[in-house]
Amino acid sequence: MIILDGKATADKIKIEIAAKVDEILLKGGKRPHLAAILVGEDGASQTYVGHKEKACAQVGFTSTILRFSDTITEDFLINEIAAINANPDIDGLIVQLPLPKHINEQRVIETIDPKKDVDGFHPENVGRMVLGLPSFVSATPWGIMELLKRYSIETSGKNCVVIGRSNIVGRPMANLLSQKSKPGDCTVTICHSRTKDIKEHTLNADIIIAALGIPEFLTGDMVKDGAVIIDVGITRVKADNKSGFRLVGDVLFREVSPKCSYITPVPGGVGPMTIISLLNNTLKAAGY
Amino acid sequence: MIILDGKATADKIKIEIAAKVDEILLKGGKRPHLAAILVGEDGASQTYVGHKEKACAQVGFTSTILRFSDTITEDFLINEIAAINANPDIDGLIVQLPLPKHINEQRVIETIDPKKDVDGFHPENVGRMVLGLPSFVSATPWGIMELLKRYSIETSGKNCVVIGRSNIVGRPMANLLSQKSKPGDCTVTICHSRTKDIKEHTLNADIIIAALGIPEFLTGDMVKDGAVIIDVGITRVKADNKSGFRLVGDVLFREVSPKCSYITPVPGGVGPMTIISLLNNTLKAAGY
Numbered sequence: 324m325i326i327l328d329g330k331a332t333a334d335k336i337k338i339e340i341a342a343k344v345d346e347i348l349l350k351g352g353k354r355p356h357l358a359a360i361l362v363g364e365d366g367a368s369q370t371y372v373g374h375k376e377k378a379c380a381q382v383g384f385t386s387t388i389l390r391f392s393d394t395i396t397e398d399f400l401i402n403e404i405a406a407i408n409a410n411p412d413i414d415g416l417i418v419q420l421p422l423p424k425h426i427n428e429q430r431v432i433e434t435i436d437p438k439k440d441v442d443g444f445h446p447e448n449v450g451r452m453v454l455g456l457p458s459f460v461s462a463t464p465w466g467i468m469e470l471l472k473r474y475s476i477e478t479s480g481k482n483c484v485v486i487g488r489s490n491i492v493g494r495p496m497a498n499l500l501s502q503k504s505k506p507g508d509c510t511v512t513i514c515h516s517r518t519k520d521i522k523e524h525t526l527n528a529d530i531i532i533a534a535l536g537i538p539e540f541l542t543g544d545m546v547k548d549g550a551v552i553i554d555v556g557i558t559r560v561k562a563d564n565k566s567g568f569r570l571v572g573d574v575l576f577r578e579v580s581p582k583c584s585y586i587t588p589v590p591g592g593v594g595p596m597t598i599i600s601l602l603n604n605t606l607k608a609a610g611y
Numbered sequence: 612m613i614i615l616d617g618k619a620t621a622d623k624i625k626i627e628i629a630a631k632v633d634e635i636l637l638k639g640g641k642r643p644h645l646a647a648i649l650v651g652e653d654g655a656s657q658t659y660v661g662h663k664e665k666a667c668a669q670v671g672f673t674s675t676i677l678r679f680s681d682t683i684t685e686d687f688l689i690n691e692i693a694a695i696n697a698n699p700d701i702d703g704l705i706v707q708l709p710l711p712k713h714i715n716e717q718r719v720i721e722t723i724d725p726k727k728d729v730d731g732f733h734p735e736n737v738g739r740m741v742l743g744l745p746s747f748v749s750a751t752p753w754g755i756m757e758l759l760k761r762y763s764i765e766t767s768g769k770n771c772v773v774i775g776r777s778n779i780v781g782r783p784m785a786n787l788l789s790q791k792s793k794p795g796d797c798t799v800t801i802c803h804s805r806t807k808d809i810k811e812h813t814l815n816a817d818i819i820i821a822a823l824g825i826p827e828f829l830t831g832d833m834v835k836d837g838a839v840i841i842d843v844g845i846t847r848v849k850a851d852n853k854s855g856f857r858l859v860g861d862v863l864f865r866e867v868s869p870k871c872s873y874i875t876p877v878p879g880g881v882g883p884m885t886i887i888s889l890l891n892n893t894l895k896a897a898g899y
Binding site: 429445447448449450451452453454455479480482488490494498501502508509510511512513514515517518519523536537595598 | 615717733734735736737738739740741742743744766767768770776778782785787790792796797798799800802804805806812872
């Protein structure tokens with residue numbers, strides 16, 4: 324059993340991107356520039372935006388954080404986005420979600436210029452991804468595809484079961500892995516809350532993407548020997564330790580890990596890869 | 612075994628749409644207006660556009676056909692589309708494919724205003740469909756979903772196998788049938804040319820969508836009793852009759868039909884439904 328080390332892979336890619344930025348600057352190019360909009364005082368959102376700012380600094384990107392009070396109007400926010408869309412110095416734009424309830428998130432997402440939409444949430448980017456056209460793939464699917472690529476995991480002709488049909492993980496994964504691409508060319512089954520017998524499907528799977536958000540859902544008896552396991556879940560559960568909690572995935576690691584060929588740990592698997600997608604997409608938005 | 616009669620269903624929906632148009636006019640509304648662009652002299656394309664024009668007349672839509680020589684430039688065509696985008700009298704626009712080789716089809720598709728894109732080919736519409744947002748669904752997937760709905764076929768929790776991953780049939784079908792919707796909520800497996808053993812999957816399927824374009828591919832031994840069979844294929848094969856050919860689907864009808872609960876015939880199944888999607892989408896584009 325081989326651990327798919329998301330932390331080490333993410334660190335490696337950061338070094339590659341930093342080298343790429345040096346090369347751009349040497350050739351007289353401009354630093355890639357990511358703008359992030361943060362509305363309100365939500366603690367988790369502040370932490371996430373902070374991590375993104377730090378990652379930009381690590382690779383040599385310029386970053387701009389626009390912080391607004393949660394009392395701003397939707398139209399004010401739309402106008403701010405329009406200004407960034409029109410600003411040629413800014414390559415990529417993200418709006419940290421969730422937004423205050425009085426603001427229509429979908430309208431906000433659809434206001435971002437698809438060419439600067441480095442979160443890959445605009446329907447045009449989703450459509451381009453599904454059609455196999457060049458696009459910005461969103462964070463978690465990009466991170467998983469990159470892990471599969473970096474570890475040279477064979478996917479062609481494999482049976483892949485995706486558990487969960489969310490718009491941000493399960494559905495894009497099913498679309499990406501079933502495409503004529505590498506990684507890709509899997510026979511993909513997408514399971515969800517209405518699936519009658521998930522085990523019937525997972526037992527036949529060479530690759531399982533667990534993205535349903537139920538802690539330790541995937542148990543040893545549901546997995547065939549030698550399968551590749553990607554665990555997207557991350558939930559805080561109470562524990563008898565100093566912090567009072569531990570982080571667990573959607574996979575019961577102690578049962579599943581001895582049976583499989585590759586597995587992502589939680590934490591340190593898919594998680595660290597997601598922020599890299601933002602860096603990669605910003606580099607692409609800048610034209611590199 | 613019940614035949615899913617696409618011809619009769621399509622005729623019924625045409626009558627419903629015609630009644631809707633009468634109602635719109637009675638209330639002082641404007642006739643829905645579909646514009647079609649036809650480039651060159653391809654015989655099949657002329658026939659298809661002719662059918663669409665006739666269907667518009669049958670339900671009381673206005674239709675405009677713009678016929679251009681195959682020597683027009685790409686920029687000329689782009690400008691024509693921009694003019695139609697800006698014309699408030701035209702609700703829906705289709706560009707008949709294929710286009711001459713010197714014209715970039717993808718650029719043309721992406722020039723059509725997504726709000727007038729009644730073929731549902733613009734990436735923004737594809738993305739909206741995948742995300743479960745209101746969108747124009749393309750012809751064949753729309754027709755299949757409507758047939759399932761009209762015949763009240765239970766899909767929730769069923770195992771559905773889609774054979775074929777094309778952007779115009781297999782992929783949208785997999786996305787639509789796996790969504791939280793009615794019809795929908797299926798556990799969907801998408802099989803294709805790289806799938807190792809398609810029979811292993813189809814034998815477990817409650818619903819099979821055959822859309823791979825190989826005549827009579829799906830044979831009796833690949834289907835379990837009581838399955839619902841949707842045959843998207845339509846190929847001309849040589850035959851000893853007056854016309855010298857017959858039309859066959861991707862399903863070996865004589866073997867499969869005795870085993871299944873519902874089946875679409877070829878011709879007269881999915882085919883006649885596709886043109887109806889254009890009428891339905893144009894009505895929607897007109898705001899009804």
